[in-house]
Amino acid sequence: MLVRFKNSYHSxxxxxxxxxxxxGVNNILIEAEDVIGQAREFDDRxxxxxxxxxxxxxxxxxxxxxxxxxxxxxxxxxANVTDxxxxxxxxxxxxxxxxxxxxxxxxxxxxxxxxxxEFDTSSDQLEELLTKQKQLEKDYFNKSKRLSEKRxxxxxxLSEKVTDLMQDLGMPGSEILFCLNSYKDSIRSNxxxxxxxxxxxxxxxxxxxxxxxxxxxxxxxxSLALSVVTRKTExxxxxxxxxxxxxxxxxxxxxxxxxxxxxxxxxxxxxxxHLAQVAAQGKEHxxxxxxxxxxxxxxxxxxxxxxxxxxxxxxxxGGIKISEKTRIAAAEMIKSSA
Numbered sequence: 001m002l003v004r005f006k007n008s009y010h011s012x013x014x015x016x017x018x019x020x021x022x023x024g025v026n027n028i029l030i031e032a033e034d035v036i037g038q039a040r041e042f043d044d045r046x047x048x049x050x051x052x053x054x055x056x057x058x059x060x061x062x063x064x065x066x067x068x069x070x071x072x073x074x075x076x077x078x079a080n081v082t083d084x085x086x087x088x089x090x091x092x093x094x095x096x097x098x099x100x101x102x103x104x105x106x107x108x109x110x111x112x113x114x115x116x117x118e119f120d121t122s123s124d125q126l127e128e129l130l131t132k133q134k135q136l137e138k139d140y141f142n143k144s145k146r147l148s149e150k151r152x153x154x155x156x157x158l159s160e161k162v163t164d165l166m167q168d169l170g171m172p173g174s175e176i177l178f179c180l181n182s183y184k185d186s187i188r189s190n191x192x193x194x195x196x197x198x199x200x201x202x203x204x205x206x207x208x209x210x211x212x213x214x215x216x217x218x219x220x221x222x223s224l225a226l227s228v229v230t231r232k233t234e235x236x237x238x239x240x241x242x243x244x245x246x247x248x249x250x251x252x253x254x255x256x257x258x259x260x261x262x263x264x265x266x267x268x269x270x271x272x273x274h275l276a277q278v279a280a281q282g283k284e285h286x287x288x289x290x291x292x293x294x295x296x297x298x299x300x301x302x303x304x305x306x307x308x309x310x311x312x313x314x315x316x317x318g319g320i321k322i323s324e325k326t327r328i329a330a331a332e333m334i335k336s337s338a
Contacts, residue, residue: 016064200213253275276330
């Protein structure tokens with residue numbers, strides 16, 4: 001409602017401007033009437049047209065007066081609308097904070113006020129609360145310390161396992177390190193440290209933050225390695241791998257396909273690939289085609305049956321022209337991965 005009012009006000013302001021501007025409708029009619037009045041001296045047939053333009057100009061002028069008067073009266077309302085909109089946004093924020101609808105905020109306020117009224121602010125009560133707070137802080141730091149020790153032990157094991165798997169994924173000499181960066185004297189819901197991933201993708205490089213080193217394909221393979229290592233502990237309904245096979249081929253591509261298939265026993269895996277060794281491992285094969293028509297681009301996704309899938313894997317293997325040899329090879333790849 002508020003948005004429609006503001007939009008309506010601005011639209012009416014633009015209409016007034018188009019009518020009363022120097023190059024607006026009113027001045028155009030005045031000039032047109034003047035020009036036709038001069039031409040009428042030579043041709044009386046223009047009298048009717050001049051009269052129509054004159055009447056139109058008078059009506060436009062009256063519209064300008066009435067619209068100006070209307071907007072001057074509602075201009076103050078627009079400021080009120082802005083304030084009201086800000087208050088409604090604040091009420092929505094409070095509703096999210098207290099997990100209730102706006103009409104229920106008053107009840108929430110009364111409930112909080114009642115709790116405050118019941119609260120005993122005596123020194124004994126405050127002392128009891130402070131003692132309880134200190135005990136909770138002590139319990140937190142004891143538990144966070146034990147959690148940090150477990151995380152430290154797990155980070156070493158996880159780093160070694162993921163690093164080993166990265167070698168099989170076409171990243172020889174690469175290394176990954178899960179580092180723990182401790183916070184000092186702070187209480188956080190997820191423990192007393194943050195986890196920073198450092199990686200090097202080639203021999204001789206220094207370990208650097210993952211986001212500053214790895215390429216898209218390397219990130220996908222690192223994600224694949226991490227998912228395989230932690231597949232028995234984490235729970236993610238679906239994982240999407242985009243171009244996980246960039247820069248690899250042959251036996252490495254086959255290993256990538258096998259690992260993706262292993263993951264599919266626990267998760268739904270969606271993989272964008274251009275390698276037959278990876279595509280052959282899938283349980284379902286979807287072909288994505290982009291076409292251009294009338295200056296627009298359209299994307300079509302088709303689920304392939306067994307014969308179509310064999311042809312598509314063969315096309316990936318051998319190019320546009322599919323020979324009987326590549327079709328046989330494709331069928332064998334799909335069969336061996338089943």
